[in-house]
Amino acid sequence: MIASEEIMRGLMVRAQNGDKQAYSVLLEQTGRWLARFFARKIAADAVDDLVQDTLVSLHRKRASYDPSRPFLPWLAAIARYRWVDRLRQTYKHAAQSLDGEFGEKSHEDVVLAKISISRLLDQLPSGQAYAIRLVKIEGLTITEASAKTGQSEPLVKVNIHRGLKRLAALIESV
Amino acid sequence: MKNVTIQQLVDDLEPVQRLHPNRAISAIVIITAVFMLFVVMVLGPREDIMSGRPDPMFLMRSGILLLLGLANAGAVIGMASPAVGRHNNSWQIAVAAASLFPLAAIILAMSAGFTNTLAAAYTGMECLRMSAVGGLAIAIPIILFLRRGAPTSPERAGWLTGIASGGLGAFAYNFHCPFNDLIYTGTWYTIAVGICAVTGRAIVPRLIRW
Numbered sequence: 419m420i421a422s423e424e425i426m427r428g429l430m431v432r433a434q435n436g437d438k439q440a441y442s443v444l445l446e447q448t449g450r451w452l453a454r455f456f457a458r459k460i461a462a463d464a465v466d467d468l469v470q471d472t473l474v475s476l477h478r479k480r481a482s483y484d485p486s487r488p489f490l491p492w493l494a495a496i497a498r499y500r501w502v503d504r505l506r507q508t509y510k511h512a513a514q515s516l517d518g519e520f521g522e523k524s525h526e527d528v529v530l531a532k533i534s535i536s537r538l539l540d541q542l543p544s545g546q547a548y549a550i551r552l553v554k555i556e557g558l559t560i561t562e563a564s565a566k567t568g569q570s571e572p573l574v575k576v577n578i579h580r581g582l583k584r585l586a587a588l589i590e591s592v
Numbered sequence: 593m594k595n596v597t598i599q600q601l602v603d604d605l606e607p608v609q610r611l612h613p614n615r616a617i618s619a620i621v622i623i624t625a626v627f628m629l630f631v632v633m634v635l636g637p638r639e640d641i642m643s644g645r646p647d648p649m650f651l652m653r654s655g656i657l658l659l660l661g662l663a664n665a666g667a668v669i670g671m672a673s674p675a676v677g678r679h680n681n682s683w684q685i686a687v688a689a690a691s692l693f694p695l696a697a698i699i700l701a702m703s704a705g706f707t708n709t710l711a712a713a714y715t716g717m718e719c720l721r722m723s724a725v726g727g728l729a730i731a732i733p734i735i736l737f738l739r740r741g742a743p744t745s746p747e748r749a750g751w752l753t754g755i756a757s758g759g760l761g762a763f764a765y766n767f768h769c770p771f772n773d774l775i776y777t778g779t780w781y782t783i784a785v786g787i788c789a790v791t792g793r794a795i796v797p798r799l800i801r802w
Binding site: 441477484491 | 597598599601602603604605606607608609610611672673674675676677678679740741742744745747748802
């Protein structure tokens with residue numbers, strides 16, 4: 419069970435004031451929330467690293483959280499930034515099955531749906547989103563993605579480049 | 593998730609001073625006002641201001657530049673504290689409103705030409721110089737605030753920083769600028785703000801630390 423928005427907000431406020439116990443609980447809860455947030459949006463073996471990157475960013479940028487606003491949209495903005503940043507990095511890994519259910523459902527599902535990464539990807543033209551999913555999330559090579567999509571290899575590269583640029587601009591908007 | 597990382601972060605925890613957007617906006621307003629006073633005292637004020645009968649072009653130009661500068665400053669300061677689902681398109685409206693000046697200048701120049709405007713190149717260059725100097729001073733609190741914050745789009749933050757600081761720098765210089773010509777305003781002020789915007793885009797993202 420992942421803590422609710424209200425609980426996480428309270429923990430964050432206490433963490434900003436230097437409460438280490440509250441911070442420890444917050445990071446543990448946030449780590450679980452992020453693992454769920456990133457699930458199936460990046461290769462499974464990259465999720466842990468991405469969660470860590472995001473927690474470090476949360477730590478460095480904790481002064482930027484405004485306690486008068488909800489906590490999860492702030493966290494999601496940082497998580498999306500880290501995700502797009504990770505997609506921009508060139509990396510190669512074995513293609514992995516990203517199917518299957520992850521984690522338990524909770525009362526935060528509605529909130530999560532509104533700030534999810536899927537919602538961000540949905541804003542891209544289908545060609546760009548497909549190319550990013552295949553190459554950057556599922557780990558296919560450009561050649562494999564080209565064969566699967568019917569797009570030429572240069573077009574796959576262009577779609578990825580333009581899609582990532584657009585994702586970066588959309589991080590907070592939807 | 594590696595627990596050791598969480599423990600390290602917890603051990604490193606210190607109380608932090610939260611960002612205060614109002615303080616940043618106040619600093620921007622104060623620096624703009626100080627620079628405006630500097631311009632008026634060193635270069636001299638416009639005559640129509642001193643006579644208490646300001647020209648309509650001066651009033652319109654002042655209003656648009658102030659709107660442009662403050663709307664962009666507010667937007668970029670807001671970017672320091674991100675949140676999914678937050679919309680702030682006030683800067684786009686301000687940019688659209690300000691773009692009426694160069695558009696009108698182009699339309700008028702088609703019949704009247706740029707001759708007079710180019711003849712005033714010396715003061716036009718002064719407009720660029722002073723707007724840039726003022727913009728640089730105004731950009732400092734914005735950049736410092738962004739460095740503490742978490743702007744998720746550093747490139748956009750750079751554009752907005754440049755437009756905000758350039759707009760407010762030009763607003764301050766405008767209290768000296770003796771020209772009321774629309775073509776002059778649409779040309780030189782647009783170039784001044786444009787240069788600041790491009791400079792902001794080029795430099796600010798490099799100064800933002802995640």
